Amino acid sequence: MSEHNILSISGGKDSTALLLLARERQPENMQAVFADTGNEHPQTYDYLHYLEQATGMQIRWVKGDFSAQITKKREYVLAHWADKGVPQTAIDRAAAALVPSGIPFLDLCIWKGRFPSAKAAFCSEELKRNPIQRKVQFPLMDTGHDVISWQGVRADESLRRSLLIENDLALTNNNGAEMWNYRPILKWTAQDCFDMHKKHGIKHNPLYEQGMGRVGCMPCINCRKDELLEISKRFPEEIDRIRQWELAVKEASKRGASTFFAAPSGDSAWSATQTIDVFVEWAQTSRGGKQFDFIRMDDGPLCSSIYGLCE
Ligand code: SF4
Structure with missing residues (x-):
């Protein structure tokens, strides 16, 4: 059984600093993974390609697929909405619209019949955490490997994040394989992250110079x-x-x-x-x-x- 280091990258300054830290430390069986929501700015996609080329570190792209959920929802709508008093016109309209587009963010919303919100923030989990777990981390654990999940969170970003610790056990599967959360930049400031870019001669995502305080979905449901x-x-x-x-x-x-x-x-x-x-x-x-x-x-x-x- 070996240990695999899986690093989540978004194209923002924190996860890029994390990637550069990993580049310095060279942990064994290291993989950087980007979960594509389909709601990113083209400059972020370009930046990820630049990062690969400038650091020599490969970044694996994964994305959520909600086509099965949409098909199931369509079947449900046709079979049960009439019993719930939904007018036939609304049933026909929804059934015709329940078709996957292949764009993860949009398909997630088509399936749910709504956009995520601050109160129902299912997007990060469905579009980022779950695809990385299902496509990268769980298959490794299923074959008996332990996973170290590198996360670019910083304590000064929010109260919730300030309560986190650097290492904790995320989960154990039936084989006894473990996944550990690892947050090596937890005590870093935003400036520390930009300094890390400078140290490695790596440019930051150009969106920071174009009025974006953060890099992520364009726009994020919580944007300012x-x-x-x-x-x-x-x-x-x-x-x-x-x-x-x-x-x-x-x-x-x-x-x-x-x-x-x-x-x-x-x-x-x-x-x-x-x-x-x-x-x-x-x-x-x-x-x-x-x-x-x-x-x-x-x-x-x-x-x-x-x-x-x-x-
Ligand atoms: S960046 Fe915003 S909209 Fe995109 S997944 Fe994260 S919370 Fe949701």
């Missing part, structure tokens, strides 16, 4: 008001894409309404109207838009995931 404004100005095509996704998810949802950013109060009638365009318009206001204050406006962490898979 100022980031949304930057995205809309610099990358309007990403807003166009989200607008199309809202239409696709809306069609697949039971109530025929779904928006990228969640409703603050559960007001279903109102939430159906708060499309990405409404938020972009609000992001252009210097003050006001009080009702949208549930989008982060400070410099806090964007994702509460403790796995360090989203920055």
